[in-house]
Amino acid sequence: VSTSFQRDLVSLVPKLRRFALSLTGNAADGDDLVQSACEKALRNQAQFQSGTRMDSWMYRIVQTLWLDDLRKRRVRGPSLDPDDHDIGDEGKGARLAEDRMMLASTAAAMATLPEPQRVVLSLVAVEGLSYKEAADVLEVPVGTVMSRLSRAREALLPQLGMSRGGRQ
Amino acid sequence: MMTVMDKDRLAAFVDGELSPEEAAAVVLHLADTPVDQAYVDDLFAANEALAQAFGAPLSEPVPEAIHAAIMGPSAATNVVAFRPRRALARSCCPVCCRPPRPQALLWGRCRPGRLLRKCWTHARPARR
Numbered sequence: 596v597s598t599s600f601q602r603d604l605v606s607l608v609p610k611l612r613r614f615a616l617s618l619t620g621n622a623a624d625g626d627d628l629v630q631s632a633c634e635k636a637l638r639n640q641a642q643f644q645s646g647t648r649m650d651s652w653m654y655r656i657v658q659t660l661w662l663d664d665l666r667k668r669r670v671r672g673p674s675l676d677p678d679d680h681d682i683g684d685e686g687k688g689a690r691l692a693e694d695r696m697m698l699a700s701t702a703a704a705m706a707t708l709p710e711p712q713r714v715v716l717s718l719v720a721v722e723g724l725s726y727k728e729a730a731d732v733l734e735v736p737v738g739t740v741m742s743r744l745s746r747a748r749e750a751l752l753p754q755l756g757m758s759r760g761g762r763q
Numbered sequence: 764m765m766t767v768m769d770k771d772r773l774a775a776f777v778d779g780e781l782s783p784e785e786a787a788a789v790v791l792h793l794a795d796t797p798v799d800q801a802y803v804d805d806l807f808a809a810n811e812a813l814a815q816a817f818g819a820p821l822s823e824p825v826p827e828a829i830h831a832a833i834m835g836p837s838a839a840t841n842v843v844a845f846r847p848r849r850a851l852a853r854s855c856c857p858v859c860c861r862p863p864r865p866q867a868l869l870w871g872r873c874r875p876g877r878l879l880r881k882c883w884t885h886a887r888p889a890r891r
Contacts, residue, residue: 612820701816720810757805
């Protein structure tokens with residue numbers, strides 16, 4: 596018999612995996628991260644205040660665990676071999692080669708960003724959170740979210756081949 | 764005389780952080796400031812590239828190991844593929860939902876309250 600907490604958590608997994616993938620840059624590390632985060636969430640279930648947003652709470656757990664993990668053992672960086680990105684990906688080898696190349700190059704660009712900037716950019720650009728929601732997840736002021744975002748884009752746009760505008 | 768707009772404000776526009784009135788003012792500004800329009804196009808394109816590059820998990824089933832970690836191993840016998848529908852990415856004029864200006868890149872998502880690219884009719888104030 597599953598609780599509604601468990602069911603809600605399962606339904607968040609696709610978004611958490613996307614978030615974790617954007618942080619770690621590869622599917623295997625991302626899934627490890629999501630699994631640890633879910634285990635931690637279950638252990639700390641009592642700390643979750645029902646009525647508050649579970650997704651924000653889970654994003655916070657994922658990014659905290661990721662930063663802890665990096666600090667503990669500077670994990671291997673995102674692999675540049677696109678084939679590695681399909682490990683642990685449930686037979687999704689069917690994904691187009693172009694998609695894998697795009698993941699590899701975007702992940703490599705993301706990997707050059709300092710971690711706090713990467714987290715903010717993921718939450719806003721990938722997960723679609725508002726600045727306020729991202730600030731709540733990270734427990735920082737909205738101004739901090741904006742400045743990290745702006746620095747992240749400053750560094751990332753040229754790497755993605757997007758700085759035609761001349762506004763640099 | 765062309766005056767550029769603060770980059771944070773342009774970013775806030777792209778991220779859907781502005782009120783409809785504020786966003787409308789940015790749209791008018793962009794119509795007269797190609798350099799800022801190009802920057803906004805870059806920001807939309809970057810957001811889209813990021814969302815696409817990391818988007819695969821949204822159309823994949825929950826991996827068994829994660830499902831089992833949450834539900835307990837006994838519940839893992841019948842893992843149902845969870846396929847949330849991806850938000851329909853489209854780009855259209857928020858006023859009339861027609862395609863945007865021809866030279867505009869097709870980036871960004873159209874949602875209520877989120878002012879994106881306008882079509883020719885609505886992108887500029889009426890000229891006499």
